[in-house]
Amino acid sequence: xxxxxxxxxxxxxxxxxxxxxxxxxxxxxxxxxxxxxxxxxxxxxxxxxxxxxxxxxxxxxxxxxxxxxxxxxxxxxxxxxxxxxxxxxxxxxxxxxxxxxxxxxxxxxxxxxxxxxxxxxxxxxxxxxxxxxxxxxxxxxxxxxxxxxxxxxxxxxxxxxxxxxxxxxxxxxxxxxxxxxxxxxxxxxxxxxxxxxxxxxxxxxxx
Numbered sequence: 001x002x003x004x005x006x007x008x009x010x011x012x013x014x015x016x017x018x019x020x021x022x023x024x025x026x027x028x029x030x031x032x033x034x035x036x037x038x039x040x041x042x043x044x045x046x047x048x049x050x051x052x053x054x055x056x057x058x059x060x061x062x063x064x065x066x067x068x069x070x071x072x073x074x075x076x077x078x079x080x081x082x083x084x085x086x087x088x089x090x091x092x093x094x095x096x097x098x099x100x101x102x103x104x105x106x107x108x109x110x111x112x113x114x115x116x117x118x119x120x121x122x123x124x125x126x127x128x129x130x131x132x133x134x135x136x137x138x139x140x141x142x143x144x145x146x147x148x149x150x151x152x153x154x155x156x157x158x159x160x161x162x163x164x165x166x167x168x169x170x171x172x173x174x175x176x177x178x179x180x181x182x183x184x185x186x187x188x189x190x191x192x193x194x195x196x197x198x199x200x201x202x203x204x205x206x207x
Contacts, residue, residue, distance in 0.1 A: 015054075022053035025127045033104055033120055040112070041105055049074050049100030049124055056204060057092070057197065058130035059083060059099040060121075062139035065178055069106045075099035079177045086191065090198035098128050102143040122147050130169060132162070132200055137176030144171070160193035162200050172196055 030048045037046040047064040050073050059075065067077030075083060080099070087094055103109055103117055121143070125133070135141045138157045144165070145155035152166050157173050165171035174193040180186040 022127050026053050044105045045072050046104045051098030055098035056096045056131040058133045060135045060140050061101045063103040064101045064106050074101045086194050092201050118147050132170040134172045136174055141173050160196045
């Protein structure tokens with residue numbers, strides 16, 4: 001639960017101010033990503049995060065798929081549709097979600113690309129201030145652990161277990177959704193881990 005500092009201003013007005021700032025910072029980050037990618041990989045287009053700028057739930061994949069690259073938006077296409085169906089089953093408000101990818105460009109990254117991707121993801125987490133990160137796949141979990149995020153704990157790929165990532169952010173590791181879509185057993189494994197998000201959400205304090 002976020003705590004907003006203020007005495008004379010109503011809570012909803014404080015929230016609106018935080019949200020307006022988060023929107024502006026998200027737009028600025030998108031511009032910075034597009035500029036950097038344009039300078040370093042001019043043949044590529046970046047894939048930008050999408051969702052509520054102050055989401056409680058931060059969905060994270062390692063790299064984008066073809067549909068996401070084509071649209072320039074994370075979780076566009078089959079992965080996004082599958083997530084929304086899972087969210088509906090858990091009765092989670094989709095407005096509580098923000099989705100992103102570790103790698104903003106679909107290339108084999110070099111050291112400079114990885115370093116810059118870590119900067120961008122760290123910035124996204126600072127802007128969004130989520131209550132939980134749902135990291136999809138071992139690569140996404142490992143990348144999250146490499147951020148050296150302030151006050152973060154070492155991360156493990158413990159499927160379906162909510163663990164502390166920082167004092168204010170939890171981590172739920174689930175299988176890579178993209179590799180789970182074409183196999184019924186893999187879908188069941190994804191759901192078995194992902195449904196832990198429902199219990200976490202049910203215990204989320206109201207604002």
